[in-house]
Amino acid sequence: MKQWIAAQPGARHLTLQTMPVPTPGEHEVLVRVDAVSLNYRDIGVIEGTELSADMPFPLTPGSDLAGRVVSAGARVTRFREADAVLGTFWAGWIDGDCPQHARVLGGSLPGVLAQYVVLHEDWLVHAPRTLDAVRASTLPCAGLTAWFALVENTGLRAGQTVLVQGTGGVALFGLQLARAHGANVIVTSGSGEKRRRALELGASHVIDRTSGLPWEVQAREYTGGRGVDHIFELVGGENLAASLRAVRQGGRISLIGVLGEHAMTFPSVPAFLTRSVIQGIGVGHRRALEELVRAVDTVALQPVVDACYRFDQLPEAFEHLKRGAFGKIVVDVGSAAA
């Protein structure tokens, strides 16, 4: 089988190598990988700049897979041959609190950019019935991050207003999931084309970040002065202070994404006045991913895939991701078999 391996830090060191198909242990399953969705953190992993884990080279990147079970170890009970599955971003975070030493696929654990992988049965869930593998592969990180922020942490209600900053993968899942719960959604973007596409996807309102009027003033006005119920803070730095001016009394700001370089800053007075909650989101647990899968099937949600690359085009896929995408970039691993 083929597998992407980086011998040392740097995207140019990624090569597609031939490896033996691994064999599952008692509690493990062998999965044929059909699609892998990329995340910004994958770039940090191959560049060696991702700070949250200790990853020895050579390594294989990639955390989010959709695939099929090929065979299962003798004591596996959760899956059978031919089951369509998704990986969980966190290996071993099942429900409730995150275990202190939990690990991430394509982080402190080997990644999934390979034609076959062996995973513990606890690190998989059944895939949605209504999605192909390319779209389904976007759920484990981007989809679950948006779901955890909106639903698991919060209790989103119809009639509330959610604001997402930009049109990346988590932002568009936020848009679609909030609409699926009957909420209003505001999207901020500096691109007229992306604002147009956001409206097509169901956004209730779009704000041009580059117009003269501060986005937070426009957002508050849209809510009739009440303020926004929930904001996805995806910009960071001093933008957090603007989010605090836009959020309602007792509202919520979820910190999401690659905000690591800028220190977040905000004055304390608006934090008191709004009594809002600021919370970092670190993806989520398996039980919530299972709920997201049910929700996707129930409301027929179609994740937004900006572009899908062949398995041998991984470097081009990463280039696209660095330029910025409208939704997700996916690698069609199944294409390698053709």
Add this chain to the structure above:
Amino acid sequence: MKQWIAAQPGARHLTLQTMPVPTPGEHEVLVRVDAVSLNYRDIGVIEGTELSADMPFPLTPGSDLAGRVVSAGARVTRFREADAVLGTFWAGWIDGDCPQHARVLGGSLPGVLAQYVVLHEDWLVHAPRTLDAVRASTLPCAGLTAWFALVENTGLRAGQTVLVQGTGGVALFGLQLARAHGANVIVTSGSGEKRRRALELGASHVIDRTSGLPWEVQAREYTGGRGVDHIFELVGGENLAASLRAVRQGGRISLIGVLGEHAMTFPSVPAFLTRSVIQGIGVGHRRALEELVRAVDTVALQPVVDACYRFDQLPEAFEHLKRGAFGKIVVDVGSAAA
């Protein structure tokens, strides 16, 4: 102006009388009543069998109004002339816990089946922009009861399964609100015609209660064995035991409606095994009604009105209610002006 008054217990003692238009005090508003939605408890009030309050005759029944502000007292701040408004079922329950001595319109407080009423400004909310008065009048009791059970108490999520028993007012609001949050909804009914209409309204699945197979077995099967996330218990008695067999681990059963005559009974073992919550619902507070109004406007929810009667047809309206309705029965008070 005209007002319905019962001199003594019994529907046959209801007469339409001419009364002076009342004058609002400092914190009160005069409201022109456009529509009043009826509830089963109104029948108990005029029959003198409603147990939860002490109501002296002569009295005017009716708790749920939609109307317009005609004039406002000097210190009123929440409303202006010509504002479209809804009454709150509970007078003075604003948010959080219900005050111990809270009172009900058309209960221990005078009812609203009149062309004009004077109410404290705290007992009103702004009406939805997207509904006419007839439909809007169904929100304060039936709509809010369903909202409080599903949203305020629970945190309904897309992909969950809700089951409502029958097709009365609260059941159909439960159906519509759960669908608006992306949930699956099962409706049980003994009438093929009502099951057909429930499917038209968006029910995911209907169950014939009169078929040989117990409804709870069919419901559990529909959920793939997991059990139902939330059940509206609207039948009572031994049906509660069936609901406990249908509900999932950690699920919820909301007790709603006129269940007073039958003692609820259930064996304790299923209650332990499911760890489910059983909770009586007593309508809800003003803040939740304001949220429901926003939700109705956002998702364009159209409440189901089975029949609308002229103001002078109140006795016919009550007869219809006693026979059973598909959704709500409303009295078009505005018709009296024509």
Add this chain to the structure above:
Amino acid sequence: MKQWIAAQPGARHLTLQTMPVPTPGEHEVLVRVDAVSLNYRDIGVIEGTELSADMPFPLTPGSDLAGRVVSAGARVTRFREADAVLGTFWAGWIDGDCPQHARVLGGSLPGVLAQYVVLHEDWLVHAPRTLDAVRASTLPCAGLTAWFALVENTGLRAGQTVLVQGTGGVALFGLQLARAHGANVIVTSGSGEKRRRALELGASHVIDRTSGLPWEVQAREYTGGRGVDHIFELVGGENLAASLRAVRQGGRISLIGVLGEHAMTFPSVPAFLTRSVIQGIGVGHRRALEELVRAVDTVALQPVVDACYRFDQLPEAFEHLKRGAFGKIVVDVGSAAA
């Protein structure tokens, strides 16, 4: 080593047999059992009347152990040799929702009334530093049940009032844990001697169930008319209706214990009027047990052990349990070594 085994249903078939010390697998540990606390359900297990699980004879009863790790399998990471440990009642319920096919020690899994047992490392927690093995063995079922009802499900607050019915193991843990959180505690009991001991343990108030005045009237009076915040329903049947008369608006009734033979009954009107939650408690998960251990160490809680029997006195211990105990009955397994 010695192990209690029942060849067929019936306590008289329990015999103490000599068995080989078992060997742990990769993820398992060998535990020297020091003490086992008994529960009413153990009686049902050996009589063959416990309904919630399928248990083939011959079997060993017992679910709640305190002991020491003797040796650990090669891949065990959570424990080391000589660690003091407690078993978890539910095997594999770690956090969040209970897995659908979770099993119980001394239920669908072998019991722990033996000098040595082998358990998966996931089914153990570290024992409290401040308790001996006899007292520590009472935490996994009775202690955790009270903790789950009061703390995990509810959010107990200082100044609230908790009422427990009787003076069994869960009731007395409820008393001690509620006091440790600054709550008032009412204990109902028909025995003057037990009421006296409850006051010594810190009860704020005791009620004689056999006095003429209904207990629920006395309880409500004690709260100045507000009603009790949280009631441990340990009697069942029609007593649940009395609990609904005693509980406050929005309060909570936890259904606990061996209530299986009597159907629970209550009229619906008080359930609406109080909007209280009724919830069955089925012990709890490992994360909560770890929290309970920390709490016990922090507040120096000493569980109440009514009597401690030698390992060879198991039949006498069960006889005592059937007669009724003030707190817990424990078998000192370590005594067998002497």
Add this chain to the structure above:
Amino acid sequence: MKQWIAAQPGARHLTLQTMPVPTPGEHEVLVRVDAVSLNYRDIGVIEGTELSADMPFPLTPGSDLAGRVVSAGARVTRFREADAVLGTFWAGWIDGDCPQHARVLGGSLPGVLAQYVVLHEDWLVHAPRTLDAVRASTLPCAGLTAWFALVENTGLRAGQTVLVQGTGGVALFGLQLARAHGANVIVTSGSGEKRRRALELGASHVIDRTSGLPWEVQAREYTGGRGVDHIFELVGGENLAASLRAVRQGGRISLIGVLGEHAMTFPSVPAFLTRSVIQGIGVGHRRALEELVRAVDTVALQPVVDACYRFDQLPEAFEHLKRGAFGKIVVDVGSAAA
């Protein structure tokens, strides 16, 4: 009667003037003020630098009173003559969400540093039975802030670890309330004397902020590496980043106090890694104050009053407050009568 009035901004413009005793309206009560507890924000109010409200001079400062009802308006139902009462900091925030235009005593509403005040009956609660007026006056702002952070927002549990920064009024209430719920409490302070007094009050552990080892490292070590469950952030600025390093996975940081001048800053990575909640605390609502009063009576909590000044010594009291206090500074208004 006597009343403190500042004709223009600046503490030196405060003068004690003679004014007529006011008369209560229909829904109001006349209260004889016995004690007023001071807060840092009172200094901002008289200096004209408090930013959160628009306050016209001349004004009377002071928000937190304990007193007695002298007389009540005709329609008052909640209080009777001679009732001991406390004011609520927020006028009209009863329960649930804070009304958008809520006002503060001694802020946008007149303050209470007078021998008599007239207040709406909704802005008062019954005082605790177990405290004198001087100590009781500390509950409405400092006490309720700590309670809201620990109990209303969070669900504090026995065995958790709470860390408070410094030994001001809110910090010491945090210490006492957390201990009353069975939690461990860490106090950080640069003063050996204050650390000693904190230990006397029941602190589980104290940390010298001026020692070489960063306080957050010491705090994490104390928790065995888990991290602190709840931190009262009372310093602000870059200290928030240290708090994020000290808090546990899914823990909580409450922003409290006069942090207005320093922008809060923190790097985003620890916020993701800990998934902790950061929340500004703005005192709390009346229902929570009523619960705090019950808790104080139940656990016999004695608030810490560093010094009590005579009514005519208000300037000295403010000087003490500016220097920093161990707990609260109170003005004994009743002394004026003597």
